[in-house]
Amino acid sequence: MVRSERAVITCTDAAKACHPSLGLAEVTANVVKFTVQLLDFEKPLKTHAMLDEDRVTYAAMQKDAGATLFKNKRFELALEKYKKVVSDLKDTSKFSDDCKKQAHELCKASELNIGACYLKLNDFNSALTSCCKILKDDHCNIKALFRRAKANYGRADYTEALRDLDRTLELDPDNSERS
Numbered sequence: 129m130v131r132s133e134r135a136v137i138t139c140t141d142a143a144k145a146c147h148p149s150l151g152l153a154e155v156t157a158n159v160v161k162f163t164v165q166l167l168d169f170e171k172p173l174k175t176h177a178m179l180d181e182d183r184v185t186y187a188a189m190q191k192d193a194g195a196t197l198f199k200n201k202r203f204e205l206a207l208e209k210y211k212k213v214v215s216d217l218k219d220t221s222k223f224s225d226d227c228k229k230q231a232h233e234l235c236k237a238s239e240l241n242i243g244a245c246y247l248k249l250n251d252f253n254s255a256l257t258s259c260c261k262i263l264k265d266d267h268c269n270i271k272a273l274f275r276r277a278k279a280n281y282g283r284a285d286y287t288e289a290l291r292d293l294d295r296t297l298e299l300d301p302d303n304s305e306r307s
Contacts, residue, residue, distance in 0.1 A: 129166045137162045144204075175216045180227040187213045187234050194241060198248075207245040213238040236262060243275045252282035270300050 129135065138161050139145040145160035146152050152160070175183050194209030217231040239262050246255035259276035262269050277292035 131166055131168065134163060134165045137164060147200075180220075180223045183216060184223075184227050184230045184234065187216050187231070187238075190216070191234055191238055191241070194238070198241065198245065201248075203245045203248045207242060207249070210238040210242045210245065214242070236266070240269075240271050240275070243272070243279070247275060247278055247282070250282065252279045255279035256283065268299055270296050273299070 138159060140159055142155040142157055142160050145162075146155050150162075173186065175186060178186065190209050190213045194206040194213070197203075197206035197209060214235050217235050220228045220231045223231060239258055243255045243258035243262070246252070246258060256276060256279040259272045259279060262272035263276065266272070273292045273296045277289045277296070280286070280289035280292065
């Protein structure tokens with residue numbers, strides 16, 4: 129698109145078009161159509177050209193934006209933010225030790241949140257994959273175990289779900305989410 133160009137956007141899932149900032153707190157129609165006009169734009173940041181500290185800071189901002197979207201039940205958009213964090217911090221080989229540590233923690237938190245998004249979207253296989261990525265390096269991660277249990281339960285793999293729940297109980301007997 130170029131400046132001043134207009135486009136019609138059709139949303140076939142009306143629930144995803146509901147948002148006060150769009151002037152639509154409620155929608156009763158099955159399909160919502162928006163006419164939008166591009167007034168201005170900014171070129172996206174090229175994270176590969178950033179300094180290490182800036183990439184970590186930018187990734188933290190993306191993760192925070194994902195958290196806001198998740199709280200607002202915008203799971204697909206949150207998922208994209210979390211995936212961007214993981215993608216932008218994939219290669220940390222040239223980072224300082226401090227930046228590597230921060231990047232690792234951001235990626236771990238984002239991967240956990242990716243699993244949570246997939247659970248909310250009822251994509252249990254993808255949630256399972258995401259949780260297993262975390263558990264590969266941190267086999268005692270309570271959140272990953274609990275979310276993997278939810279994913280397995282959603283897949284009707286009750287034996288594996290129970291195994292993960294038993295493990296979370298073993299690691300954290302006071303975990304209130306398990307009940």
